[in-house]
Amino acid sequence: MAIAEEGFPPTISLEGARKQRGSLTQARIRWMILGLVIGFGLVGARLVQLGMMETDQRIEGQTRDAITATRPPILDRNGLEMAVDIRVPSLFAEPRRIIDVEEAVQKLRTVLPNLDENWLRNRLTGDKGFVWVQRELTPQIQEQVMRLGIPGIDFITESKRFYPAMNEAAHILGSTNVDNQGIAGIERHMDTESVALLQELGLARGNALTPVELAVDMRVQHVLHDQMVDAMTRYQAIAAAGVMMDVHTGEIIALASVPDFNPNEPASALVKDTFNRITAGIFEPGSTFKTITIAGALDSGAVRITDQFDARYGIRFGRYTIDDFHGKHRILSLPEVYKYSSNIGTIRVMQAMGKDNFREFLSRMKFDERVEFELPEMRVPTVPTTLSEVGAATASFGHGLSISPLHLVTAYAAFVNGGNYIAPTIYKRDMAEAEQLYERVISEETSEAIRYLMRLNALEGSGSQMNKAAQGYRAGGKTGTAEKVVDGRYSSSKVTNFFASAFPLDNPRYAIVIMVDEPKAENPQSGTTAGWNAGAITGRLVQRVAPMLGVAPDFSEILDQQIVPRGLR
Amino acid sequence: MIRTLNIFLIVASLVMLTGVYALKFSIEGTAQERNALIAKISEQEGQLSLLKADWALLTQPGHIEPIIRRHEAVIGVVPVKQEQFGSFESLPMRPAKPDYAGMDALFQAISEGIDPIDAILQLEGIE
Numbered sequence: 001m002a003i004a005e006e007g008f009p010p011t012i013s014l015e016g017a018r019k020q021r022g023s024l025t026q027a028r029i030r031w032m033i034l035g036l037v038i039g040f041g042l043v044g045a046r047l048v049q050l051g052m053m054e055t056d057q058r059i060e061g062q063t064r065d066a067i068t069a070t071r072p073p074i075l076d077r078n079g080l081e082m083a084v085d086i087r088v089p090s091l092f093a094e095p096r097r098i099i100d101v102e103e104a105v106q107k108l109r110t111v112l113p114n115l116d117e118n119w120l121r122n123r124l125t126g127d128k129g130f131v132w133v134q135r136e137l138t139p140q141i142q143e144q145v146m147r148l149g150i151p152g153i154d155f156i157t158e159s160k161r162f163y164p165a166m167n168e169a170a171h172i173l174g175s176t177n178v179d180n181q182g183i184a185g186i187e188r189h190m191d192t193e194s195v196a197l198l199q200e201l202g203l204a205r206g207n208a209l210t211p212v213e214l215a216v217d218m219r220v221q222h223v224l225h226d227q228m229v230d231a232m233t234r235y236q237a238i239a240a241a242g243v244m245m246d247v248h249t250g251e252i253i254a255l256a257s258v259p260d261f262n263p264n265e266p267a268s269a270l271v272k273d274t275f276n277r278i279t280a281g282i283f284e285p286g287s288t289f290k291t292i293t294i295a296g297a298l299d300s301g302a303v304r305i306t307d308q309f310d311a312r313y314g315i316r317f318g319r320y321t322i323d324d325f326h327g328k329h330r331i332l333s334l335p336e337v338y339k340y341s342s343n344i345g346t347i348r349v350m351q352a353m354g355k356d357n358f359r360e361f362l363s364r365m366k367f368d369e370r371v372e373f374e375l376p377e378m379r380v381p382t383v384p385t386t387l388s389e390v391g392a393a394t395a396s397f398g399h400g401l402s403i404s405p406l407h408l409v410t411a412y413a414a415f416v417n418g419g420n421y422i423a424p425t426i427y428k429r430d431m432a433e434a435e436q437l438y439e440r441v442i443s444e445e446t447s448e449a450i451r452y453l454m455r456l457n458a459l460e461g462s463g464s465q466m467n468k469a470a471q472g473y474r475a476g477g478k479t480g481t482a483e484k485v486v487d488g489r490y491s492s493s494k495v496t497n498f499f500a501s502a503f504p505l506d507n508p509r510y511a512i513v514i515m516v517d518e519p520k521a522e523n524p525q526s527g528t529t530a531g532w533n534a535g536a537i538t539g540r541l542v543q544r545v546a547p548m549l550g551v552a553p554d555f556s557e558i559l560d561q562q563i564v565p566r567g568l569r
Numbered sequence: 570m571i572r573t574l575n576i577f578l579i580v581a582s583l584v585m586l587t588g589v590y591a592l593k594f595s596i597e598g599t600a601q602e603r604n605a606l607i608a609k610i611s612e613q614e615g616q617l618s619l620l621k622a623d624w625a626l627l628t629q630p631g632h633i634e635p636i637i638r639r640h641e642a643v644i645g646v647v648p649v650k651q652e653q654f655g656s657f658e659s660l661p662m663r664p665a666k667p668d669y670a671g672m673d674a675l676f677q678a679i680s681e682g683i684d685p686i687d688a689i690l691q692l693e694g695i696e
Contacts, residue, residue: 084618086618087614087615157611164622164626165629168629222631222634225631226634473651
């Protein structure tokens with residue numbers, strides 16, 4: 001009306017009332033259409049906006065991913081499971097939805113009597129949306145709690161790590177905490193590598209994760225662990241540990257250290273003395289170190305396998321005289337120095353090489369640093385950076401320096417495999433990969449001489465206890481009885497015994513180091529030196545594992561004659 | 570005309586309304602089915618994980634050895650000894666070729682009526 005009045009002066013009225021009303025209706029319809037178009041346009045625009053928007057993950061969905069996050073199964077080299085994930089129910093509460101806290105507390109305690117009443121009451125009171133009550137329960141308990149029918153109490157399925165081998169591979173596997181994060185051993189190493197990232201992204205779900213394959217052979221691991229446990233009772237030792245390594249690829253076939261813990265109960269790992277003695281323990285290696293001294297001297301060319309050494313008298317350093325334990329007190333050939341484990345002879349060998357060359361050889365064998373290895377529990381060895389005359393003399397037979405058994409086994413592996421240092425690994429590694437990592441530390445000929453010496457020691461020397469059980473497997477090695485320092489002096493009653501060995505020595509495949517801490521004599525006829533315990537354990541171990549590893553026994557003497565170096569034939 | 574159009578539009582909107590609601594409910598039904606299946610799968614995965622763990626436990630060398638030790642006497646097993654291993658090389662070689670002369674002599678003897686086995690059997694007192 002207003003438009004018409006303003007647009008057209010009232011005095012001249014050209015349009016009839018009907019037409020006027022008609023045009024007014026048309027104008028209204030136009031306005032209406034405009035309104036509708038705008039309205040639908042808004043709705044449409046909103047729809048497009050909604051369609052463009054990224055779908056927001058609800059908080060609940062994200063939490064579920066994080067708590068059912070799985071870890072890849074760990075398999076041994078033959079595909080046997082060493083660690084698997086199982087789904088277990090965990091009990092949680094939503095305190096703001098609980099109507100009667102007192103009733104809930106009383107009812108819950110009928111099924112879970114070990115929960116503290118006050119703690120539970122505090123837990124369930126309040127306005128929180130989510131609290132854990134108890135995690136990782138059994139399906140039976142879940143059933144019973146569900147039957148109570150308490151509002152605001154529910155279960156969620158979580159992944160839990162299970163180690164079917166129990167204690168056997170404890171130090172290799174380590175363990176995980178309640179949030180399924182690795183806290184020790186290879187589990188921890190895996191987390192630093194990749195699993196943690198996957199879990200964070202919520203991708204580590206289901207069973208899609210590729211299994212992790214270790215180099216460990218569970219059969220061998222079982223036998224080794226069995227022998228270690230046996231050693232604890234048989235020799236009343238305070239600890240025993242052993243490691244076995246493939247000399248060509250550096251793969252760790254077995255690694256055990258007792259006392260150990262059950263990875264299914266991570267708290268048991270906190271008990272004193274359960275540390276991994278192979279990687280995280282450093283010890284004076286005793287006479288097993290003579291192999292290293294002799295290998296260094298032979299390789300430097302200063303000493304030949306046919307040389308003779310004067311071991312008639314002890315060597316004096318100021319007030320001290322170093323003498324032999326099994327003293328022959330005569331001129332000894334190099335194989336005799338090794339066979340009789342002569343300290344005097346070994347010092348003479350070291351002196352022929354020169355103490356600086358000797359120290360340089362220790363660095364070449366990587367005795368200054370941690371072994372490059374995946375397990376996080378490692379310790380730095382203590383080897384003096386410069387050696388005095390007397391320091392070099394004691395170091396030549398393994399006193400005054402401390403290395404881990406892993407250092408020792410790696411060195412022995414390098415000595416027998418043809419002279420190539422290969423860092424150990426817990427993961428599978430094939431020959432081609434290993435060969436790229438080889439570092440030559442001694443020559444092929446020196447390696448041959450060391451193999452001969454180790455076999456000789458098994459046939460005629462301190463390794464004969466070992467050889468008795470391992471007949472036919474051409475095993476050989478060196479004993480080491482290191483006296484412990486008690487109140488600042490070396491004690492002859494408390495010793496740490498080692499046996500470092502390899503087999504079959506005509507074509508070496510495995511190197512072993514066995515350690516027994518503070519053993520006692522098994523019976524009055526036997527002794528406490530390494531041959532009686534660490535040596536005997538090695539023998540029994542080789543006897544049982546060699547057939548598993550495809551090493552056939554061979555009694556022909558020709559094999560032992562073939563490894564004698566040319567100069568001695 | 571307008572009236573027909575209106576009726577048509579009303580009917581059409583009713584049909585669409587029904588259709589949309591039917592679709593909505595069927596989708597809700599499908600979603601529920603899917604959730605039920607997911608829950609079932611996850612439950613079965615859980616059971617499977619327990620069975621796998623069981624299997625891993627039962628096949629552990631550390632689990633089997635004590636069982637063997639317990640029944641050692643009954644089933645008569647002992648750890649293998651080095652002397653029990655053999656190799657193909659230690660087996661005697663097969664003769665290069667059969668002993669033709671000896672076989673000829675044997676067949677001739679049989680055809681002549683002399684059976685060498687007979688003599689052995691008689692000697693042993695069997696027959």
